[in-house]
Amino acid sequence: MKALQSKKIWLYIILFVATMTVIVYRMQWKSDVRNTAIEATETKQIKETRLKSEAFASANLTKKYTSNKYKFSLDYPESLKTSFFQDGNTAIVAISDGATGLGVQIAITPFDEPTTIITAERVKKDIPGMLIKDPQEVTLGSLGKGIAWIDGEGLDGKRQVWFAARGYLFQLTAPMLFDATLKKMLNTWVFL
Numbered sequence: 001m002k003a004l005q006s007k008k009i010w011l012y013i014i015l016f017v018a019t020m021t022v023i024v025y026r027m028q029w030k031s032d033v034r035n036t037a038i039e040a041t042e043t044k045q046i047k048e049t050r051l052k053s054e055a056f057a058s059a060n061l062t063k064k065y066t067s068n069k070y071k072f073s074l075d076y077p078e079s080l081k082t083s084f085f086q087d088g089n090t091a092i093v094a095i096s097d098g099a100t101g102l103g104v105q106i107a108i109t110p111f112d113e114p115t116t117i118i119t120a121e122r123v124k125k126d127i128p129g130m131l132i133k134d135p136q137e138v139t140l141g142s143l144g145k146g147i148a149w150i151d152g153e154g155l156d157g158k159r160q161v162w163f164a165a166r167g168y169l170f171q172l173t174a175p176m177l178f179d180a181t182l183k184k185m186l187n188t189w190v191f192l
Contacts, residue, residue: 057180075188104174111169118146141191
């Protein structure tokens with residue numbers, strides 16, 4: 001009788017292990033299928049964003065954004081949209097494509113320091129953890145002297161352009177996929 005009970009216990013153990021193996025295998029298979037579908041969707045989105053980025057870079061800058069309050073203007077591709085909002089003492093101008101997120105955000109903050117030249121050393125002093133890769137001096141509209149650099153790596157990288165002029169600090173941030181378009185736009189920057 002004991003031998004029969006022992007065989008039953010072993011049979012239950014084997015059935016339990018086999019059932020659990022099938023369940024785990026099916027869960028893993030479903031997860032793999034789901035991950036493959038997600039990867040395919042992400043790849044498609046990245047491809048579409050790259051194509052849109054190339055289209056922006058080759059597009060003519062036919063529209064003009066003008067800020068009478070901050071006294072500047074710049075040109076941008078017609079297919080981008082502009083928005084403006086205030087966050088405390090910081091004004092935010094966004095010129096972007098809603099579908100892909102490509103575009104530039106311009107944060108404008110009062111700046112009352114005697115020096116109007118923003119340098120990599122100054123940014124590192126104020127924000128020690130900021131990654132500043134490939135820093136380059138820039139001058140925008142003959143007044144804005146500052147720095148441009150890359151913050152981050154690969155597709156997650158951002159182009160940062162910071163400069164001060166007329167009592168304001170201008171902080172521009174754009175995805176690296178928008179870099180060619182941003183450079184064209186900045187070449188049209190004019191202080192009014």
